[in-house]
Amino acid sequence: MSEPLQYRSTRGARHAARIEDVIAAGLAPDGGLYVPEALPQLDASDFDPEGSLADTATTLLDPFFRGSSLARELPAICREALDFDVPLRPLAYRDDASVLELFHGPSAAFKDVGARFLAACFRRLRRDAEAPLTILVATSGDTGAAVAAAFHRQPGVRVVILYPDGRVSPRQAHQLGCFGDNVQALRVAGTFDDCQRMVKAALNDAELQQRVPLSSANSISLGRLLPQMSYYAHASLAWWRDHRVPLNFIVPTGNLGNALACVWVRDMGLPVGEIHLACNANATLSDYFDGSPYSPRPAIATLANAMDVGAPSNFERLRWTFPHDHELRLQLHATSVDDDTIRETIVRHARDHGEVFCPHTATAAHLLDSMSVTGLPWAIVSTAHPAKFDSVVEPLIGRQLDVPPALQAMLNRPAHAEPMAASEAALKTWLQQHQKSIDTVTG
Numbered sequence: 001m002s003e004p005l006q007y008r009s010t011r012g013a014r015h016a017a018r019i020e021d022v023i024a025a026g027l028a029p030d031g032g033l034y035v036p037e038a039l040p041q042l043d044a045s046d047f048d049p050e051g052s053l054a055d056t057a058t059t060l061l062d063p064f065f066r067g068s069s070l071a072r073e074l075p076a077i078c079r080e081a082l083d084f085d086v087p088l089r090p091l092a093y094r095d096d097a098s099v100l101e102l103f104h105g106p107s108a109a110f111k112d113v114g115a116r117f118l119a120a121c122f123r124r125l126r127r128d129a130e131a132p133l134t135i136l137v138a139t140s141g142d143t144g145a146a147v148a149a150a151f152h153r154q155p156g157v158r159v160v161i162l163y164p165d166g167r168v169s170p171r172q173a174h175q176l177g178c179f180g181d182n183v184q185a186l187r188v189a190g191t192f193d194d195c196q197r198m199v200k201a202a203l204n205d206a207e208l209q210q211r212v213p214l215s216s217a218n219s220i221s222l223g224r225l226l227p228q229m230s231y232y233a234h235a236s237l238a239w240w241r242d243h244r245v246p247l248n249f250i251v252p253t254g255n256l257g258n259a260l261a262c263v264w265v266r267d268m269g270l271p272v273g274e275i276h277l278a279c280n281a282n283a284t285l286s287d288y289f290d291g292s293p294y295s296p297r298p299a300i301a302t303l304a305n306a307m308d309v310g311a312p313s314n315f316e317r318l319r320w321t322f323p324h325d326h327e328l329r330l331q332l333h334a335t336s337v338d339d340d341t342i343r344e345t346i347v348r349h350a351r352d353h354g355e356v357f358c359p360h361t362a363t364a365a366h367l368l369d370s371m372s373v374t375g376l377p378w379a380i381v382s383t384a385h386p387a388k389f390d391s392v393v394e395p396l397i398g399r400q401l402d403v404p405p406a407l408q409a410m411l412n413r414p415a416h417a418e419p420m421a422a423s424e425a426a427l428k429t430w431l432q433q434h435q436k437s438i439d440t441v442t443g
């Protein structure tokens with residue numbers, strides 16, 4: 001048996017870490033992002049052609065977990081996390097293209113995959129822990145709902161979600177506030193950046209951590225990134241078996257977590273062809289891949305709000321893998337799509353093809369539209385169900401959308417969020433007071 005894979009921080013290669021610690025910690029102690037020392041190499045013939053998505057995930061992730069305390073339970077973790085469909089559906093209007101639908105999980109966005117995998121790992125890593133763990137999440141919408149759904153009613157864990165009051169869609173706000181039990185939503189009188197600052201301050205507060213054990217579930221956690229590779233592997237392997245050519249992907253992109261998973265699957269030797277990033281008006285990545293120096297900037301608000309990122313955190317992981325610009329620019333293409341084009345794409349596809357896309361997926365659909373038929377097979381990645389963004393989509397297409405049952409169940413429950421000032425001190429006080437009530441209950 002080979003040695004366990006080691007993990008390093010993108011900011012300093014001195015300390016090696018084990019996968020259990022990497023997943024529990026989220027961020028590396030030096031503020032960097034964890035990366036595997038080397039990507040394992042696999043071949044199409046390593047995978048069971050009849051296998052489910054969870055089976056593909058188990059084969060793919062096994063080398064990342066080998067030798068760890070989670071290794072034996074990896075098949076069960078994959079089965080628990082990936083228990084919904086991720087279909088690759090042909091697009092009727094174009095015979096060189098399909099859509100990879102990632103939105104059939106409980107919160108109707110692809111972030112369910114990472115959040116559910118992380119929850120399944122924490123369930124095992126925290127089995128013998130004495131104090132309950134509080135998971136803090138700052139969210140501009142989709143992350144909070146996915147993490148809340150994944151950890152709801154999980155013993156030994158409490159989730160506290162911070163979101164900017166009035167800056168998420170009414171339906172997103174309802175999703176965040178509807179869980180109750182061990183999930184608490186705080187609506188912060190400020191911006192998403194304020195929420196992130198408050199969470200970071202709490203996580204870095206040693207005195208607070210003594211009394212309130214804290215962790216985070218943000219999108220830079222490797223425990224969310226690794227399982228996202230599964231659907232790219234599963235779809236591209238199925239395509240390869242049927243057609244003997246690699247499948248090419250167009251990925252709606254914000255923080256680059258979803259797209260990086262696709263890049264890693266290709267680097268592991270699996271049959272993925274070109275990868276195009278579809279960005280909204282936040283043009284940091286498209287400028288860079290067009291040849292400008294990398295220049296992160298403040299985010300601007302767009303219709304595809306889950307991609308409103310001006311400083312994509314996972315760029316640091318790409319840079320670590322490809323330190324030279326000319327090498328990195330060979331890996332990916334990126335295009336920025338403005339709000340008018342998003343609107344026009346949603347309207348036209350609904351009218352001409354009967355395809356209703358969420359604003360994020362519409363950026364990818366636009367990139368596909370702008371490519372002529374080349375003989376290459378393309379998959380556009382659909383990151384959320386359009387009904388999640390009803391306030392954008394319904395007025396454009398002039399009708400109401402059917403709501404998936406899991407989302408409807410959330411909307412039927414009452415929702416509650418506590419107001420909070422945009423201040424680190426307010427969050428600290430709140431966490432301490434609530435810890436007291438937990439300690440009283442659990443004795």
Ligand SMILES: *Cc1c(COP(=O)(O)O)cnc(C)c1O
Nearest residue numbers: 142254255256257258306383384
């Ligand atoms: C989070 C999100 C994205 C962006 O994904 P990244 O991994 O941040 O690039 C795109 N679409 C939807 C619907 C999302 O929730």
